[in-house]
Amino acid sequence: MSDAIRLYEFATSPNCQRVKVVLEEKGLAYETVPVDLRKKEQKDPEYLAMNPHGKVPVLVDGDTVLYESCIINEYLEERYPNPSLLPADPSARARIRILIDYGITHTNDSHQAIRAEMMKPEGERDADALAAAKARFLEELQPLERELEGRDYMAGDFSLLDAAHLPRIMRHVQWGVLPDPSLPRLDAWYQRMTARPSVRALG
């Protein structure tokens, strides 16, 4: 195997896409190693030796073996600071981390409830449960909508914050949950994001 950065991924995994966007934005040379989640390859002993949680992604950079997508992205930012995807000011960085945590952690229950319904065949979905989860999810996106007031990206310039949120938002666009009239700035942001080469590279 070459010395290039390796990303162990399942191509449609949002957690992998989050890292891929950052690798692309930074113009880093990397190769992807497919891990077939359907075959449970993420639970193979050799894979568990890299990530004891048995999940994708894993990033290997020389002797460094990392898991957890947001932590991988922080590593990439520190190891390869140009172009920078975090502002210099520690307060602004902390604010970005709060919003990353908010978007991923605090919208997770409603996201998972929508996902659970969308994974069912259409005729078997619980319409009431789906509607309730959608309403909650849309409401929980309002803080991100507010961040976008007068801004092209969530922290002004494109940052790890946008990369963190893109994959989940993308899923909800595919499911028809988004766009929603209550979140017009988020829709404009999404259009901007999907025009970026790093996002187009996701395929």
Ligand SMILES: N[C@@H](CCC(=O)N[C@@H](CS)C(=O)NCC(=O)O)C(=O)O
């Ligand atoms: N917090 C982890 C979550 C990773 C995760 O849940 N990955 C999913 C795919 S999106 C996975 O590997 N699922 C397979 C499994 O849990 O067995 C991260 O951000 O990297």
